[in-house]
Amino acid sequence: MMERIDRLRAKANSLVLKPGVYLMKDNAGQIIYIGKAKKLKNRVVSYFRQNKGHNEKVRKMVSLVEDFDYIVCDSEFEALVLECSLIKQYTPKYNILLKDDKGYHYVKITPGPYPRIQAVKQKLDDGAEYLGPYTSSFSVKQSVDEVNKVFSLPVCGKKFPEEFKKTRPCLNYHIKNCAGICLGKISPPEYQQIVKEAVAYLKNGSSRSVEALQKQMEEAAENLEFEKAAKLRDRLLAIQRLGQTQKVLLNSEKDQDFVAVEHSVSTACIAVLKFRGGRLHDKDDFMFYDVFDTEELMLQFLSQYYTKGADIPRYLSLAVPLPDTELYQDYFSELAGHRVSINVPQKGEQKRLIEMAQSNALEQLSLRLNKKSREIIAQQELGRLLGLPKEPEYIESYDISNIGNDYMVGGMVVFQNAKPLKSAYKKFSMKENVTQDDYACMREMITRRFKNYLDETVTDEGFKRLPDLILLDGGSGHVGVVVPLLKELGINVPVFGMVKDSKHKTRAIASTGGEIQLYSNKTAFKLVTQIQDEVHRFSITYQRQKHKQNTFTMGLTSVKGIGEKKAFALLKAFKTQKAMRAATVEELKTAGKLTQESAEALYQHLHS
Template sequence: MDERIDRLRAKANSLDVKPGVYLMKDRTGVIIYIGKAKRLKNRVVSYFRQNKGHNEKVRKMVSLVEDFDYIVCDSEFEALVLECSLIKQYTPKYNILLKDDKGYHYVKVTGGQYPQIQAVKQKLSDGAAYIGPYTSSFSVKQSVDEVNKVFMLPVCGKKFPEEFRKTRPCLNYHIKNCAGICMGKVSPADYQQTVKEAVSYLKNGSADSIDQLKHQMEEAAENLEFEKAAKLRDRLLAIQRLAQTQKVLLNTDKDQDFIGIEHSVSTACVAVLKFRGGQLHDKDDFFFYDVYDTEELLLQFLSQYYVKGGDIPKFISLSIELSDLALYQDYLSELAGYKVNLHVPQKGEQKRLIEMAQSNALEQLSLRLNKKSREIVAQQELGKLLGLSKEPEYIESYDISNIGNDYMVGGMVVFANAKPLKSAYKKFSMKENQTQDDYACMREMITRRFKNYFDESVQDEGFKRLPDLILLDGGKGHVNVVEPLLREMGIDVPVFGMVKDSKHKTRAIASSGGEIQIYGNKAAFRLATQIQDEVHRFAISFQRAKHKKNTFTMGLTSVKGIGEKKAFTLLKAFKTQKAMKEATIEELRTAGKLNAETASALYAYLHPEIQP
C-alpha cells in the first residue's frame, strides 16, 4: 500500500461535511491545485480513492500531493468567492488559468503624400500616426477593413506615387472597393482629404460621418459641383449599407455575451461573441491545454473572465448546461452590482448565435491543432456514441483475410486524429491457425500484438502505445472473443465491432451487448466507414501479395535444381520479383548459391520472352 495516500485519505476522512475550499500542496509546500466543495470531506476523500474515473490530469496532480490545507465556509457561495480569490492569488499549476497574453493593437496611418490605414500590433517611432491602443484585434481589423472599403482606400501595399501606372488596377478597383489610386488620377490633396475623413469616421463613428457627408453633399450640389456630390452620395450609401448589415445579428439592442466551447482530446477553445447595443462589438478566443472536463473549464472561465467586473453584460448565453448555474449567476451578479442572467439557448435567434460561437471555437481549435474541423467533430461524435470517457484520438482496427484455408493473414491499421497513420500499420501471417476460423485468427493476431506491447525487447513504437479504442471488422461474435482476451492480458481498452450490410457498407457498431446504429451521426459514420474500408483494403492487399509471392515461389521450384529452401533464399536476397528479373545470371548464381547450369535455367524461366 502507498503510505502517502493512506495518510492523506485518513486526514481527508477527518474533515467536516460542510462547504469549503481545499488547497493541494506538493512536497515543497507549493500550492498546485485549489478547489471548492459543497461537502468538503466527500470531495477531498474522492481524490485519494482507487478511482478509475479520474482523468490523466487528476491522476498526475494526486501523484504530486504531499499535503493539503482547507478552509471551512458558511455557504457554497462563500466557498466560490474564496476559491476565485485564492486562484487569482496563487495561480496553481493544475487549475485552469485564464492567461492575459493578449497584446495591444493600433490603427496606423502611414505618412507621405498617399498615406494608408492599416491594423498593426506595435507602435513604432516611424513618423506614422497611431490611433489606440486597443485590446481587441478583432475590433481593430474589422474597423480598418470597414473604413478602407467605405472610403475606397488602397490595401495593396503599393508605394505611391512611385508605382503610378506601372500595373493595371487590381480587382478591388473593378468591384468598387478602391478608387484606383494606382492610375495616378487622384491628387495628393484630394487623397489626404479622403484619409482625413476616414480617420474621423474611425474616431467618431458612422452616425457623425453620415451627418457630415450629408452636409458636404448638399453643399457640393448647391455649388453645382455635381461630380463631387455624386462621390459623396456613393460614400454615404456605402456607410448606410454597412450599418444595415451590422444590425442583422440581434433583434434587440441589449448587451449580451455568447460563450461557445469546443474540445479535442486535451485541448479546448473558448470563444466569446460580445454584442453591445445589439451589434457584434468584439470577439475573444482563449485556448486551454491538459483539459478533460468542459464543465469544469467553463465554470473556472466564467469566474476568471468576468472577475474584474468592468464589462459584465446582463445576459450571458452558454453552449453547455452547468450543474452550478444558479451559484455562478449569483456570483456574477454580485461582481456586476446588478442581476446577471445565465442560460443555455434552446431555439430561435439565441440558439443560432450560440451555435455561431461554437462554430468559431471549433474553427479556431482546428487551426491551432492543425486539424480539419470535421475530423474533430468525427472523433467527438464517435466517442459520445460509444460512451467513451474520452475522445478516441488513437484508434487501432483489425481484419482477417484468407483464400479458403490458405494464406491466412491479418491486418492492423491505425487512425490518429481521424487520419490514417500508415507508419503504424502492421501485418500478421497466421502461425497457429491455418484453417478458416476468423475468431481463432483474430485471437492470435490480438495476442501477438499485445505481447509485443509488454515485451521490453521490442522497440517498435507502433507496438509500444496503447490505443484509445479498438475497432474489429466484424460483429458481436468478434467482440466477445477479443474482450475476455484483453482482460486476461490486463489491457483496459474499449473494443467494438464494425458491422456491414448486404452491400458491404458499414451499418452499425457492435458491442458485447448488441448493436449501436450510427446512421444518424454523420461525422462518426464517415469515420467508421473510412476505418472499416481501410482495414479491409490493407488486409486483403496483404493476402493477395502473399498469394502472389507464394505462387511465384512455387514457380521457382519448377526449375530443376531449385527447391523450397533455395527459392526462399533467392526471395530473401532480391526482395521483389522485379529485382530478381533484373539480375544477371552471375548475380542469381551467387545469391542462390546455384551451379552454372541451374542459374542459367533460372534466368531462362525469369525471361520467357527471350527463349527461342
C-alpha cells in the same frame, strides 16, 4: 505511495460538510491546484479514494500532492469569490489558466496636412496620434475599415499633396468609398475637419455620431449650406449602408456574449463572440491543453475571463450548461454592477449564434492541431456513439483473410486523429491455426499483438502503445471472442465490431450486447467505413501477396536441384520476381549457391 494517500485521505475525512476552498500542495509547499466545493469533505476525499476514475491530469496532480490546506466559507458564493481571487493570486499549474499572450493593437492617425487613419500593431514615437491599446485586432481593423468608408478617407499609398493630379483617381473614388483627395479639390483645413469628425466617430461610436451628423445636416440646411448638408447626408447614408451589410446582427440592440467550447482529446478551444448594441463588436478565442473536463474548463474560464477586465454584458449565452448557473449569475452581477443573465440557447436566432461561436472554436482548434474540422467531429461523434470516456484518438482495427484453408493471414491498421498511420500497420501470418476458423485466427492475432505489448524485450513502437479503441471487422461473435481474451491478458481497451450488409457496406457497430446503428449522414459513419475498408484492403492485399509469393516459391522448387531453403535464399537475395528474372546465370548461381546445371535450368524456367 500508499502511506501518503492513506494519510491524506484520513486528513480529508476530518473536514466539515460545509462550502469552502481547498489548496493542494506539493512536497516543496508550492500550491499546485485550487478548487471550491459545496461540501469540503466529500470533494477532497474523492481525490484520495482507491480506484477512483480520475482523468490523466487529475491522476498526475494527485501523485504530486503532499499536503493540502482549506478555508471554510459561509456560502457557496463566498467560496466562488475566494477561489477566483486565490487562483488569480497563485496561478497554480494544474488550474486552467488564461494566458495573456495576445498582442496589443492601436488606431493610428498620421501627422501632416492630410492625415490617414490606420490599424497598427505598435505604438511608435513618430508624432502620430494613437488610440488604444486594444487587445483585439478584429475590432481595431473592423473599426478602421468602417470609419474610412463612412468618411470617404483615402486608403491608397499616395502621398498628399505631392501627388495631387499626377494619376487618375482609383476605383474607391468611383464606387464612392473615397472623396478623391488626389484630385486636389479638398483643402488641408477641410480635410482635417473630416478626420477630426472621423476620430470622434471612433471614440464615441456610431450611434452618437449619427445623432451629431443629423444635427449638423439640419443646421447646414437651415443656413442654406446645401453642399455641406449633401455631404453630411451622404455620410449618414454610408453609416446606414454599413449597418445593412453587417450580416451578424441581433434582433435587439442589447449587449450579449456567446461563449462556446470545442474539445479534441486533451486540447480545447473557447471562442467568445461579443455583441454590443446588437452588432458583432469583437471576437476572442483561447487554446487550452491537458484538458479533460469541459464543464470544469468552462467554469474556470468564465470566472477568470470576466475578472481579468473583460466588460460583462447583461446577457451571457453558453454552449454548455453550468451546474451552478444562479451562483455565477450572482457573482457576475456583483462584478458588473448590473444584473447578468446566463442561459443556454435552444432555438432560433440565439441558437444560431451559439452555433456560430462553436464553429469559430472548431476552426481555431483544427487550425492549431493541424486537423480538419470533420476529423475532430468524427472522433467526437464516434466517442459519444460508443459511450467512451474520451474520444478515440488512436484506433486499431483487425481483419482476417484467407483462401479456403490456405494462406491464413491477418492485418492490423491504425488510425490516429482520424487519419491512417501506415507506419504502425502490422501483418500476421497464422502459425497455430491452419484451418478456416475466423474466430481462432482472430484470437491468435490479438494474443500475439498484446503479448508483444506486455513483453519488455519488444521495442517496436507499434506494439508498445495501447489503443483507445479496437474495431474488429466482424460482428458480435468476434467481439465475444476478443473481449474475454483481453481481460485475461489484463488489457483494458474497449472492443467493438464493424458489421457489413449484404453488399459488403458498413451497416452498424457490434458490441457484446447487440448492435449500434450507424447513420450514413454522420461523420462517425464515414470514419468507421473508411477504417473497415482500409483494414479489409490491407489484409486481403497481404493474403494475395503471400499467395503469389508461395505460388512462385513452389515454381522454383520444381527446378531440379532447388529445394525450399534455396528457393527462400533466392527470394531473400533478389526481393522481387522482376529482379530475379533480370539476373544472369552467374548471379543466380551465387545467390542460391546452385550448381551450374541448376542455375542454367532456373534461368530457363524464369524466362519460359
